[in-house]
Amino acid sequence: MLDIMANRRSIRKYQEIAVEQEKVDAIIKAALLAPSGNAIYPTRFFVVNDKELIVELAKAREVGSSFLKNAPLCIVVSADPQTTDAWIEDSSIAATYIQLSAQALGLGSCWVQVRNRKHSKEITSEDYVRKILNIPECLKLACIIGIGYPDEQKEPHADERLRRDHVYANRAEQE
Template identity: 25%
Template sequence: MDVSQAIRMKRAVREFTDDPIPEQLLTAVVNAGRRAQSAKNRQAWHFIIAQDREVLVELSQLGQFAKQLAGAAAAIVILTPDPAERWSIMFDAGQAAAYMQLAAWELGIGSCPVSIYEPDRARELLGFPPKFHVRAVLSLGYPKDPSSLTASPHAGGRKTLSEVISYDRWGS
């Protein structure tokens, strides 16, 4: 595996087998998030690893597109300060999430970011302190379809380079 291959091939995986993820692999994934850069090196995040089936099922009810969490082997709940405090908070969280997804991919573990629409219910469920907030969770597990980790990028799956790049000035 090299970094560019991982970036090219990692797809959102939403269907998982029942196999648990060994503890040391889960730790390795979170460790990759811990190593992410952050504005002013604040590292103002905290990660809750959820594996309890009841907790996963409850989490799956806290977002409109969160159902996959009910069948995940684990979830990593990404806690941050209030995102309204500064723009960099979700930028930092996004980078930690991306690092964790790439580390998971390298270990053969599928993942997908899941948006939390009901953060207050998440707080009740997980009991984290007021200074933390949650907007995103990663679902994790061994993919039901193993080829989903290594399948070629699907046509039209990403905008083309010319659609997203300008040189020196907008549109040129």
């Protein structure tokens, strides 16, 4: 697990190879295993491999989502906020499980933020994606995770560049 974490980078270029169904199943199982506040499991996952839909999803954001058009697989992470006030946390943890399980299976992935983002001046990314996938109004959308076999290589983050100054031993230092 620590190696998987150390080697994961956001991958935005993918080979033109479909992700095998066993791998999709394993990723979804990982998402369903993620911890959830009060064991409420508000998350709902839309697993998209339809090329035409993915091309539409790639327009979810004004900038920052176009790379999705070449992803063979997208997972939209959403949740029902009426059941819990921790839907953002639960969605984020599930999305992280999706990214780490993809990495473990030799796949690359990247998060596209949907929550609080815009498709255009008038339309939110959430409403735009909701319409494409017919997602009911009762669900809030967190993100889209693009997944596929990597077509780019990235170095792991160098240890010396980690923000160790963001870490405090016990208490913050006094000013």
